[in-house]
Amino acid sequence: MSTAVPTTRGSRFTGAAANYIDERTSISGLVKELGRKIFPDHWSFMLGEVALYSFVTILLSGTFLTFFFQPSMATVTYEGSYIPLKGIDMSAAYQSALDISFDIRGGLLFRQIHHWAALLFIAAIGLHMVRIYFTGAFRKPREINWVIGFVLFILALAEGFTGYSLPDDLLSGNGLRIIDGLIKGLPIVGTWISYLLFGGEFPGNDIVARLFSLHILLLPAILVAALGVHLLLMVINKHTQFAGPGRTNENVVGVPILPVFAAKAGGFFFVVFGIIVLIAAFFTINPIWVYGPYDPSPVSAGTQPDWYIGFADGALRLMPPGLEFVWLNHTWSFNIIIPVVVLGLFIVTVAIYPFVEAWITGDKREHHIAERPRNAPTRTAIGAAGVTFYCVLWAAAGSDLISTHFMLTIEGVTHTLQALVFVGPFVAYHLAKRIALGLQKKDREIALHGFESGRIVRLPGGEYVEIHEQLSEYERWRLVSFVDYKPLMLRPDSRGRISFAQRMRAGLSRWFFEDRISPISRTQIEESDHH
Amino acid sequence: MAHDDDGGTNAAAGSAIEKSEPPQASPGTAIVASDAIANPGLPPHRPRVTDLDPKKQKQAARRVSTLFLLSIVGSVFAIVAYIVFPIRPGVPSSIRLNTMFLGIGIALGLVSIGIGAIYWAKNLMSGEEMVESRHLTRGTVETRSRAVEIFQQANEESGFGRRTLIRNSLIGALVATPLPAIVLFRDLAPAANPVTLLEETMWKKGTRLTQDPFGTPIKAADVTLGSVFHVIPEGLDQVSDKLEEKAKSAVLLMRLLPQDLHPQPDRESWAYDGIVAYSKICTHVGCPVALYEQQTHHLLCPCHQSTFDVTNQCAVIFGPAKRPLPQLPITVDSEGYLIAQSGFHEPVGPSFWERS
Ligand code: FES
Numbered sequence: 019m020s021t022a023v024p025t026t027r028g029s030r031f032t033g034a035a036a037n038y039i040d041e042r043t044s045i046s047g048l049v050k051e052l053g054r055k056i057f058p059d060h061w062s063f064m065l066g067e068v069a070l071y072s073f074v075t076i077l078l079s080g081t082f083l084t085f086f087f088q089p090s091m092a093t094v095t096y097e098g099s100y101i102p103l104k105g106i107d108m109s110a111a112y113q114s115a116l117d118i119s120f121d122i123r124g125g126l127l128f129r130q131i132h133h134w135a136a137l138l139f140i141a142a143i144g145l146h147m148v149r150i151y152f153t154g155a156f157r158k159p160r161e162i163n164w165v166i167g168f169v170l171f172i173l174a175l176a177e178g179f180t181g182y183s184l185p186d187d188l189l190s191g192n193g194l195r196i197i198d199g200l201i202k203g204l205p206i207v208g209t210w211i212s213y214l215l216f217g218g219e220f221p222g223n224d225i226v227a228r229l230f231s232l233h234i235l236l237l238p239a240i241l242v243a244a245l246g247v248h249l250l251l252m253v254i255n256k257h258t259q260f261a262g263p264g265r266t267n268e269n270v271v272g273v274p275i276l277p278v279f280a281a282k283a284g285g286f287f288f289v290v291f292g293i294i295v296l297i298a299a300f301f302t303i304n305p306i307w308v309y310g311p312y313d314p315s316p317v318s319a320g321t322q323p324d325w326y327i328g329f330a331d332g333a334l335r336l337m338p339p340g341l342e343f344v345w346l347n348h349t350w351s352f353n354i355i356i357p358v359v360v361l362g363l364f365i366v367t368v369a370i371y372p373f374v375e376a377w378i379t380g381d382k383r384e385h386h387i388a389e390r391p392r393n394a395p396t397r398t399a400i401g402a403a404g405v406t407f408y409c410v411l412w413a414a415a416g417s418d419l420i421s422t423h424f425m426l427t428i429e430g431v432t433h434t435l436q437a438l439v440f441v442g443p444f445v446a447y448h449l450a451k452r453i454a455l456g457l458q459k460k461d462r463e464i465a466l467h468g469f470e471s472g473r474i475v476r477l478p479g480g481e482y483v484e485i486h487e488q489l490s491e492y493e494r495w496r497l498v499s500f501v502d503y504k505p506l507m508l509r510p511d512s513r514g515r516i517s518f519a520q521r522m523r524a525g526l527s528r529w530f531f532e533d534r535i536s537p538i539s540r541t542q543i544e545e546s547d548h549h
Numbered sequence: 550m551a552h553d554d555d556g557g558t559n560a561a562a563g564s565a566i567e568k569s570e571p572p573q574a575s576p577g578t579a580i581v582a583s584d585a586i587a588n589p590g591l592p593p594h595r596p597r598v599t600d601l602d603p604k605k606q607k608q609a610a611r612r613v614s615t616l617f618l619l620s621i622v623g624s625v626f627a628i629v630a631y632i633v634f635p636i637r638p639g640v641p642s643s644i645r646l647n648t649m650f651l652g653i654g655i656a657l658g659l660v661s662i663g664i665g666a667i668y669w670a671k672n673l674m675s676g677e678e679m680v681e682s683r684h685l686t687r688g689t690v691e692t693r694s695r696a697v698e699i700f701q702q703a704n705e706e707s708g709f710g711r712r713t714l715i716r717n718s719l720i721g722a723l724v725a726t727p728l729p730a731i732v733l734f735r736d737l738a739p740a741a742n743p744v745t746l747l748e749e750t751m752w753k754k755g756t757r758l759t760q761d762p763f764g765t766p767i768k769a770a771d772v773t774l775g776s777v778f779h780v781i782p783e784g785l786d787q788v789s790d791k792l793e794e795k796a797k798s799a800v801l802l803m804r805l806l807p808q809d810l811h812p813q814p815d816r817e818s819w820a821y822d823g824i825v826a827y828s829k830i831c832t833h834v835g836c837p838v839a840l841y842e843q844q845t846h847h848l849l850c851p852c853h854q855s856t857f858d859v860t861n862q863c864a865v866i867f868g869p870a871k872r873p874l875p876q877l878p879i880t881v882d883s884e885g886y887l888i889a890q891s892g893f894h895e896p897v898g899p900s901f902w903e904r905s
Contacts, residue, residue: 056681099638120644123631127648127655159686192836195796196852199834199899209901213743214734219793220835224737256683264591270681271591278674285666292659299652314796315761315779315829317837317851334834334869335853342871342900349904353833353869380577386683418854428854429867491589499588502580527578539584 057279058259058272060388062149067283069142071290072135073245079132080234086122088114089230091186091223100307108186108311111226115185115306130298136178137303138294140326143171151371151401153388155258158381161372163251166244168369173241175326180233182324185304186226191312193323195220200334203354221312258388261499263492267386322416332414333357336436364407378526379503392461393500395454396530402450403443410438451533458535461497464489465538466546498538505531591678599672609672616665620658627654744903748896750782750797752877757783758802758826758887766886767802772824777841778802780826782889797897799829799837800877802887805846809860816862819878821887826877827863830898831855833870848874872900 040046090110096103098113100120118125147167150156156164183190198220201212217224256270265271273279310316323331334357341352375397391398413420414435421431468486476482489497506527510516599606630650637643688696704710757766761779764786772778780800788794807823819825827848831838836852846859847866855868863874875897878890896904 054679054681056679099636101639121636121638123636123647124651126644127652130648192852195836196834199831199836202899202901203834205902207902209743209747209903212901214737216738218738218741219743219746219790220796221792255686256681263589264678264680266588268683270683271678273670274679278670281666281670281674285663285670288659288663288666290663292656292661292663295652295659296656299649299656312792313762314792315781315799315837317839331853337869339855339865339868340871341869344905347905348902349900351871351900353871379579380575381579382574383576383579384574384683384685418851432854432867492592495586495589498586502582503578504580506578531578536580537582538586539582540586541584543586 052253053276054274055253055256056270056272056274058257058265058270060260062153063257064286065142065146065149067286068290069139069146070245070249071287072139072142072294073241074287075135075291075294076132076139077238079128079135082128083118083132084234086114086118086125087111087184087230089184089227091221091226103307103310106311109226111184111186112306112311115187119307127295127298130301130303131295132181133303134297134301135294136181137324137326138290140171140174140178143167143174144326147171147368148401148405152391152398153258153260154385154394154397155388156372157385158376159255159384160251160258161376163248163255164372165369166248166251170241170244170248172365173237173244177233177237177241178324178326180229180237182304182327183229184226184233185306186312187306188309188312188316189304189306189323191221191314192317193327194225195314196331196334200354200358203351204358205348205350205355221314256386258386260388260390261496263495265387267384270386322419325412328415329408329411330357330361332411332417332435333361335414335417336411336432336439338436364404368404374526375530378506378523378530380506380523381501381503385501387499389500392454392457395451395458395533398454399447399451403447406442406446407439410435410442414439455533455535462535462538465494465497466542494543500537502534502536503527503531504534591680594677597672597676600676606673609668613665613669613673616661616668620661620665623654623657623659623661625654627651627658630654744901747797747898747901747904750893750897751785751788751794752782752798752800752889752892754889754891755882756889757882758800758879758889759783759785761799768885769821769824769881769887770885772802772804772887774804774806774823775843776804777843779829779839796835797830800826801829801838801841801848802826803841803846803859805859809846811861813862816876816878818880819876819890821879821881824879824887825859826879826887826889827857827859827874828877828893828897829874831870832865832872832874833868833899835899838874 036046088110092110093107094110094113096106096108096113096116098104098117098121100116103116115129118129120126150164150167179193183194198212198216201215202208204211212220215225215228216222217228257272259265259270259272262271273282322328334354337353337357341356343350343352391401414432417431417435418428420426421428468488471485471487473485474482475485506524508516508520508524511520599609627650630647630653634647634650635643636647687693709716758778758780759766759782761781764781764783766783767778767780778801780802781795782798782800785791785794785798802824804822804824807820810820810823810825812819829837829839831850831852833850833853833855836850838848838850838855838857840849840851841847841859842849848857848859848863850856850868850870853869855870856866857863857870857874858866862876865871865873875893875895877893879887880890882888
C-alpha cells in the first residue's frame with residue numbers, strides 16, 4: 019500500500035498499519051472499489067438514513083436495557099423506590115422496568131431513548147417508502163430492494179409491538195389482550211394459536227419471555243441480515259438521482275464516499291442520535307408507572323397504542339355491528355376476518371406494486387432517475403389514495419379522542435370515518451391526478467414561454483404586457499426530462515387471438531396513461547423561440 | 550423499435566457507457582423520442598466563499614474544531630452529571646434532573662460531532678460535484694456465460710440432473726427434516742384442550758360476588774340505585790392462576806329500577822331486585838368493558854367503542870361486537886350477600902372458532 023515514502027512519524031505509522039491489515043485482508047481492493055463511489059445528494063434521500071441511524075440508536079440503547087430487564091412473569095411484591103406502587107403484586111418484568119426507571123441512573127433516559135428511537139425508526143421507514151414510491155425509485159433494477167425494504171418495515175412493526183409488550187404494564191397487557199382476542203377470532207386455527215402463543219390461557223406466564231426472545235434475538239437477527247442486503251443492493255444498483263442538468267440515466271453526479279459523503283453521513287448519524295437523546299432527556303414517553311401492573315379488570319378510556327399500531331386498531335373500530343355468524347356449528351367472526359384480510363391485501367399490494375407497474379408498462383430498461391411525482395400522475399394518484407386510506411384507518415384509532423375533543427358523538431365520528439374509508443381514497447385519487455396534470459401543464463408552459471417576471475412594461479401602442487423571462491437551459495432541463503408512456507395498443511398474437519392477460523394489461527395501461535402530457539420536443543422549443 | 554437510438558441525447562451529457570454488448574432492453578410502451586431536448590450537461594461549478602476567501606476558510610476551520618471541543622465538553626458534562634445528580638429514593642425530582650442533565654451532556658457530545666463533521670464537509674472539503682458512470686446491473690456477456698458454464702459443469706460433475714433418484718430423494722429428505730419442528734411446538738402450551746378452558750370460569754352455584762380488588766363480599770342492600778360495582782369471584786386470591794381466572798371471571802354489577810330491565814322469560818329470575826351482573830369481558834376482542842353511563846344504562850368498551858344496553862340484556866347497540874355480554878344469574882344467601890345462582894351459561898369473552 020505504501021507507495022510513496024512516508025516522511026513524518028505519523029504517516030509512517032499509518033502506512034505500516036495499513037500494510038499490516040491489507041496483507042491479511044486484501045482490504046485495499048475494497049477501498050479502491052468503494053472509496054470514491056459517488057453518492058447523489060437530495061434532502062429526501064436522508065429519510066432512509068434517519069431510519070438506519072435510529073436503528074443503530076435502538077441497538078445501542080436496547081443492549082443497555084437488557085442488562086437490567088428481567089423477562090419474567092413471576093409474581094413479586096414491589097419494594098422499590100416508587101412509593102405509590104409499594105407493596106403491590108406485579109410481574110418481575112414490570113418490576114425490573116420500574117427499577118430501570120427509578121433506581122438506575124440513566125435508566126429512564128435510556129428507556130426513553132429506546133422508545134423515541136423506535137417511534138422515529140418506524141416513521142422514517144414509512145416516509146422513506148413513501149419517497150421511493152412517489153419518485154418511482156422502485157423501478158428496475160430496484161424492485162427486489164423495494165420488497166426487502168418492505169420486509170424491513172414489517173419487521174420494524176413486529177419489533178415495535180413485541181417491545182411495547184415487554185414491560186407488562188396495564189396498557190401493554192391490554193394490547194396483548196386485544197391481540198389474543200383477534201387471534202381467537204380467526205377461523206379454524208385461532209383458538210389453538212392463541213393457546214400455544216400464550217402458553218395456556220391468557221395471559222399465562224410465558225408471553226413476556228417469548229416476546230423477549232423474538233424482540234432481542236430472532237427479529238433483530240433477521241432485520242440486520244435484511245438491512246445488510248438492502249444496503250448492499252443499494253451500493254450495487256447505485257443511488258437514484260433526480261433529473262438535472264448533467265444527470266442522466268447512465269451516470270451518478272454527487273460527492274465521493276471518501277471524504278465528503280462519509281463526513282456528511284457520519285455526521286448526520288451523530289445528529290440523529292443526539293437529537294433522539296435530547297428528546298428523551300426532556301419528554302416522557304410511555305410512563306409505565308402511571309398505568310400500573312397488568313390486571314385484566316381495569317382499563318381507562320382514551321389510552322392509545324403506539325402510533326404505528328393505529329391503522330390496525332382503527333380497522334377493527336370501523337367494522338359495523340353484527341358481522342359475526344354461527345354457521346356449520348362454528349363461529350365466523352367477520353368483524354375480525356374482514357379487517358385482517360383487507361389489511362393483508364393492502365400490505366400485499368404495497369409489496370408487489372413495482373411488479374404490477376413493470377408489467378403494465380412493459381418497460382424493461384433500467385431507471386436511475388428519480389421521477390418527480392407530477393410526471394407520473396396515475397402512480398401519484400394511486401399513492402395518494404393509499405396514503406389516504408391508511409390515514410383514515412389511523413384516524414379511526416383515535417375516534418374516541420376525536421369525539422371527546424370536538425364534542426361529537428362517537429357514532430357520528432365512526433360513521434363519518436366509515437364513509438371516508440371509501441370516499442377518501444377516491445377523492446384523493448382524482449385530486450392528486452388533477453394536481454399532477456396541472457403542474458405538468460404549468461411546467462410545460464414555463465419551459466416553452468418562460469415565467470412571469472412580474473415586470474410590466476408599456477408598449478409604444480399604449481398597451482401593457484408582462485415581461486416573460488426565459489429559463490436558462492439548465493433550469494429548463496429539470497422541467498422537460500421525463501419518460502412518457504402511451505397506452506398499450508391491443509394486437510392479436512400470431513394465432514390471431516387476444517389473450518385475457520393482454521386485454522387486462524391494455525386496460526390497465528389505458529387507465530395509467532390515458533391522461534398524459536408529453537415532454538416538450540426540440541422542435542417545439544425552437545418554434546416557441548421564434549415567436 | 551425504430552427509435553432506440555437515443556445515444557445522441559445522452560452523449561451530450563458526457564457519459565460514456567459501452568452499449569455494445571447486451572441487447573437493448575425493450576422500452577415497453579415508453580415513447581422514445583427522436584426529437585428530445587438535449588441534456589445541457591453539468592452547469593459550471595460555483596465556488597463557495599470558503600474557496601475564495603482564506604479568512605473565511607480559517608474561520609470555518611476554527612468553527613469545526615470548536616464544535617469538536619464542545620463535544621468533549623458535553624461528554625465530560627454527562628459524566629459529571631451522572632455523579633452530581635444521583636437518584637435519591639422517593640424523590641421524583643432527582644430522577645428528572647438525572648435524566649435531563651445526563652441527556653443534555655450525551656446529546657451535546659453527539660450533536661456537536663455531527664454538526665462539526667457536516668459543517669466541515671460542506672465548507673472545507675472539496676465542493677465539486679463528481680460524475681461516475683453507471684453500468685447495466687447485469688453481468689457482462691462473458692461473466693454470464695462463464696456462470697452458466699460453471700453451473701453446467703457442476704451439474705455434469707455431480708450428476709445432479711442426471712441421477713434423478715439421488716436428486717429426488719435428497720429433496721424429499723430436505724423437506725422432511727424440518728417436520729419435527731412442527732410437533733415440537735405443541736408443548737408451548739399444556740396438554741389440556743383450550744376449548745374446555747374457555748368454557749369454564751370460577752363462577753359456580755353459591756360463589757359470592759366480591760369487590761375488585763380486595764375481595765370483600767357485597768350485600769345486596771349496599772348496591773344502591775345507579776351504582777356500579779367491579780366484581781371478582783370469592784376466593785380469587787387463593788388460586789394459583791389468578792390473572793387467568795380474573796381475565797375470564799371479572800363481572801360488573803349494577804342496580805336499575807326493576808321496571809327498566811326487560812329480561813326474556815327464562816331469565817326473569819337472574820336478577821335480584823333490579824341488581825344485574827354481566828361479564829365485564831367484551832365479546833369483541835376481550836377488553837374490560839369498564840365505562841357505565843348511569844343515565845342511559847349503557848356499558849361502553851373503551852377499546853373499540855362497542856356499546857351494550859343493560860336494560861336490554863346487554864345487547865350490542867353500537868360498535869364491532871356482535872354478541873351481548875353474558876349474564877351471570879345472581880341471588881342472595883341467607884346473610885344477604887350476593888351470590889351466583891350458577892356459572893355463566895355460555896363462554897365469556899371474545900368469540901372463537903369452536904364456539905357455537
Ligand atoms: S374489545 Fe370491546 S369493542 Fe373491541
